Amino acid sequence: MASVSASFPRTMESLEHINLLIDAFAHTAELDARTVFAVNLAVEELFTNSVKYVKNNHNPVSISLVRDKDVLVITLIDTDVDRFDIRMREPYNFKKKIEERRVGGLGIPLIHKLMDEVDYHYENRRSIITLRKNLENTYVSDHH
Amino acid sequence: MFQITIEKDLLILEGRFDASREAYALEMFDRVSETATVDFATLEYISSSGLGVLLATQKRLKESGSELKLINLTDHIRDIFHYAGFDLIFSIADR
Numbered sequence: 001m002a003s004v005s006a007s008f009p010r011t012m013e014s015l016e017h018i019n020l021l022i023d024a025f026a027h028t029a030e031l032d033a034r035t036v037f038a039v040n041l042a043v044e045e046l047f048t049n050s051v052k053y054v055k056n057n058h059n060p061v062s063i064s065l066v067r068d069k070d071v072l073v074i075t076l077i078d079t080d081v082d083r084f085d086i087r088m089r090e091p092y093n094f095k096k097k098i099e100e101r102r103v104g105g106l107g108i109p110l111i112h113k114l115m116d117e118v119d120y121h122y123e124n125r126r127s128i129i130t131l132r133k134n135l136e137n138t139y140v141s142d143h144h
Numbered sequence: 145m146f147q148i149t150i151e152k153d154l155l156i157l158e159g160r161f162d163a164s165r166e167a168y169a170l171e172m173f174d175r176v177s178e179t180a181t182v183d184f185a186t187l188e189y190i191s192s193s194g195l196g197v198l199l200a201t202q203k204r205l206k207e208s209g210s211e212l213k214l215i216n217l218t219d220h221i222r223d224i225f226h227y228a229g230f231d232l233i234f235s236i237a238d239r
Contacts (some may be wrong), residue, residue, distance in 0.1 A: 013164060016164070033218055033220065037220040041191050041224070044162055044163060045192060048191075094228055095232065096229065097230050098206060101199060103199050103203070104199045106192040106228060107192040110192055114227075
């Protein structure tokens with residue numbers, strides 16, 4: 001089993017350090033390049049949501065990455081935040097014409113596309129987002 | 145590290161296009177007012193933030209009959225464009 005965890009200041013500048021953490025983990029956990037790209041993208045989308053939409057909160061954001069056999073688990077914990085459930089009730093339409101598309105809002109649908117499971121738990125103003133990716137599967141899950 | 149170099153109607157992207165560079169990228173893409181080619185050969189990574197900059201630019205250019213044309217996407221970035229449906233709204237070529 002390979003695992004890393006760290007907490008990061010709630011600023012966009014943290015993305016560079018998060019990338020370094022993911023690179024180090026990817027090496028230890030022997031992730032392929034496609035998986036590393038997906039992990040980078042999923043973690044960035046989660047973290048930037050914490051930066052952009054949580055105001056007046058100076059708590060760091062905790063990120064952990066675990067590979068246990070063929071399952072990769074990404075966890076992001078954010079404290080003193082409002083509830084924001086990232087699980088999707090309806091499939092996102094990626095086929096919209098350009099005139100019908102709005103800029104933004106693509107991050108969470110892409111997380112669902114790249115990961116096999118997306119869980120959300122909220123208690124005592126603490127949000128825990130857990131993403132799971134089966135490394136035996138193809139890159140993209142078919143059910144999103 | 146992310147950098148955009150503009151040479152006439154060619155924009156060369158280099159490095160990691162993440163949310164920390166969105167403002168810089170918007171400023172650079174705002175300089176494009178006619179059909180231009182965007183070279184992805186040295187781009188390592190792009191997130192939804194970068195996709196948003198490209199979409200905003202494409203929407204603006206299309207209003208005047210112009211567009212961004214994309215070349216040299218790496219396999220992983222091509223995958224993301226496909227998943228996002230961006231291969232339906234951008235012309236993508238090998239060169």
